[in-house]
Amino acid sequence: MDDLYREQIIDHYKNPRMKGVLDPHDISYEDDNPLCGDRLRIDVRLGADGRVSEAAFSGQGCAISQASADLLTESIIGKSLEEVRGIGKDDILEMLGIELSPVRLKCALLSLKVLKAGAYGLSEVRDLE
């Protein structure tokens, strides 16, 4: 459990690389974690080639949800939407490098839920529940 707050997570929480808003943007979506009321928004800009050229997240949340949002938005730069579609729960957990209880899993997956809902509509999101 102590592993949860390894340096990498604390670093991404305290010094996020991708925090902010993009205006204008091609994709933007906001949602919350009903369990704790934390809100997260993700903005995405696409390049001429249809790949993600810029991404940013904003909102408030715990270290797990914020670090996961930072890592996720960082990881999608240069990816095609098809590739973004392919990102799953395991990819997030691999990026975070930790194991999570079911309650905290919701924190970690909030960013993916928001990203997918923004990009592809809500039907995709149900697969994550």
Next chain:
Amino acid sequence: MTQATRTPTLDVVRLREQFPVLAREMKPGVRLVYLDSTATSQKPLAVIEAMDDFYRRHNANTHRGVYQLAEEATAMYEAARARVAAFIGAAEPAEIIFTRNTTESINLVMRTWAQANLAAGDLIVLTEMEHHSNIVPWQMLAAEKGVKLEFVPVSEEGLLDQATFEKLLENRPKLVALGHMSNVLGTINPVAEMSRKAHAAGAVVLIDGAQSVPHMKVDVRQLGADFLAFSSHKMCGPTGVGVLYGRRDLLEKMPPFLGGGDMIKRVRLHEFSTNEPPYKFEAGTPAIAEAIGLAAAIDFLEAVGMDAIHAHEQDLIAYTLDRMSEVPGVRVYGPAPAQRGGVASFVMQAAHPHDVAQILDADGVAVRAGHHCAMPLHERYGLMATTRASFYLYNTREEVDRLVTAVQKVNDIFA
């Protein structure tokens, strides 16, 4: 009140032996520090054994059985009712209705008394510090019947604004429904005085005693409660049973709650007549073993002494506020120890409440993080969540020390 500085009178070491779960190590060498009794309390052997004994030796359905076992079960269930009545100073056992929990008790009042007595435009006065269970039922009634809701504001230090309360009473509310003790701030509200004023304004008074009945002497007549709601599981008893006290003359005139067995006197194909209180409000087989467990919990608590429990918790909260003030970047909400019970909700500059709770858990310290079913109260302080430590008779100053050490660790990790 000077009790906050009084030497605790409880033999906590001996008391703790009565709670098997408190001996548990959450990982090798790390003993559980249970600081979530506001959510639910732990259970002493006396309660576990009373329920075990009922199932092993006396189990039968209550009422109308003519065989010995059913008579025993009925007698034990009704003795539990009498035990509860005596514990809170009710005039008679018939004023005690067994429900599932505090929430169901308040909903019962909404569905019966309020449905029958309130009309569009009538006013209900609540407070900003209520648990959702004393807000949402009234919002439902407001949506159904067009009654109006007004809320007594909470001050920065966590006290009810009495001047506004008195102003609201000038509008002659039909009901004042308020919590005796806040499950977030720990504030103990001056309900006896507020009841007196509410009665003078012609209102019926419902007290949510979920957090007070387990922790201090509560007497319905001294408080002036027309209704009092509380839960067994927060007072060393089992889950699944709660209590609604109602003044006899109010209960007599209330329509029934749920329909079914036990609540009827006579049923024909197209009509029924209702039983007497309290049975009128207890349709279906009740939580028999749980009510018996609750009676055992009351025996246990009274043997310890409600005043001693309250004094012990005031000592713990005073010590906690003192120790927490040493930790940089911590803010504990709620009033001074003299005006509160053993609840400390706090936020940390360094970390989110969920992260705080998780780091504490790694040290075996069990606290709760979130809005604690009081979102409007958190909103009032501009918060989404807090981390909450809460105490009961079995907690110690050493456990507060372990809490504070773990809280300091949060600062180290997020430094």
